[in-house]
Amino acid sequence: MQTVSFIGDVREVVENARAAGRRIGFVPTMGALHAGHAALIRQAHEEGCFVIVSVFVNPAQFNDAGDLAAYPRTLTADEAVCREAGADLVFAPEVSEIYPAGFATQVTVDSPLTKAWEGHFRPGHFAGVTTVVAKLLLIAQCDRAFFGEKDWQQLAVVRQMVRDLAMGVAIVGSPTVRESDGLAMSSRNVRLSPEARKTAKIIPYLLDTAQDLLDSATPETQTDKGGVIAAWLRTLLESNAPDARLDYLAVVDPDTLVEVDEITNYAQVIIAVHIGGVRLIDNRKIVKRF
Template identity: 35%
Template sequence: MKQISSIAELRKKITNLKRQGNTIAFVPTMGALHEGHLSLMRLAQEKADKVVVSIYVNPEQFGPNEDFDSYPRQMEDDLKACEAEGVSIVFNPDDEIMYGSGKKYFKIKVDTLNEHMDGGSRPGFFEGITLVVNKLFNIVEPDFAIFGQKDIQQFQILSRMAKEFNHGVELVMAPIARANDGLALSSRNAYLSDQQRKIAPGLYRALKYVEKQIRDGVMEPKLLLNHQQDELEAKGFKNDYLNVFSMETMQPVEELESGNTYILAGAAYLGKTRLIDNIIIDL
């Protein structure tokens, strides 16, 4: 496994791999790798000959009062995990390499797809993500890029970005990796206290309950969603959102229709830890 921080060196290495006939699968991460990330790498191995993983905590996607400084960083452990998964290259640039210094004249603006869900709660979040992933796609030029369903709004926005910016990459969505009790795996789960960790799977259980009611024929789930929010609050969660959204537009939907695909998604805080989860529903 090769660890590279230079863009020029990375491009040279990938060019040589492609000249040898290799396809490239890319897994962008912010490090603090867990089983969820490793599952993305395993899927990447199935899709392509060589796997490139980036480890970079992107400052552009953190708001002023968010956890950029305290975000978990464990490079030594992350590199060992990547090597164990057969990763060919780990790209770990610093801020200067990714963004340079001096005045910036260009930004990416996301229209409507980020109005709700995580985009509605975290202004500027998806502009920061699309900016860094656009740069990473330009640097790595992968054949495939692997993302997790847990960040489904991110996947939909980046899929649209790749199409509109003519990136020659196929985005692949991997299923959510979960703990035995159903909690979606996340680097931020490390922030949970022991007591909060016991409560945390309640978000997934609330989604599963609403999903069952929808599949049993409830097509206007607003009252169900409101009731589950009350239940979560009673258990100690502070709700951010819990709703059904259109897979295509990322807009909330009050009346469901057969033949469409929806995202049943929720976000809530336990203490200072923000948890997100979702279920895809095809009707």
């Protein structure tokens, strides 16, 4: 495995891999890698790709300077994760390599998809995401790019961008990797105090409860309606984690992220909540069983 910091070096490696008949798989990350990232790298490797992993803490997608400053930088440990999971190349650029002096371009998805939920609570976030992902996809010149489903809205936005720009890259969503108690793997989890970490277990509990409510729906309970399920879950959160601060909890269409009323087939439950001063997001698909 090789680590490079310059765009020209990536392109040279990609050219050689292409000449050897390899497909290029790309895993964009912001570092602080964990088992969820490793699963993406392994998936790309097992699909036979030449695997490129980017490690870049993108300042353009942070709307909170404190959050950016607190984000862990652990390149040596990240390289070890990449090597063990089967990566072939790590691209770890400086900010000036991605955003050189005079950089003036922004790639945006101008649709309701980017304005609700994360887009509402983190203004400018998705413009930062789509700009850097577009640039990284062009740098990697990949056939397939792998994203975790934990960031469900981000995955939907990236798919929209790639489709609209006819970028010719297959965007692969991979299931969320979870801790033993169900909490979604996240680089932010290390910032949770022991007490907050215990409280955070409420998140997967709420998501599982959403499926239970849908399974037990009757004409009286109406728990096959998205708004009713969301109201139940908010009440559970308030009673079990009164100090948590909720940004949003909703039942939405998986593709458009518009809130759904009656669930006739399936829907996505999405949540963003602050626990112990750490903002956590998660989601899960719920399915109406006929």
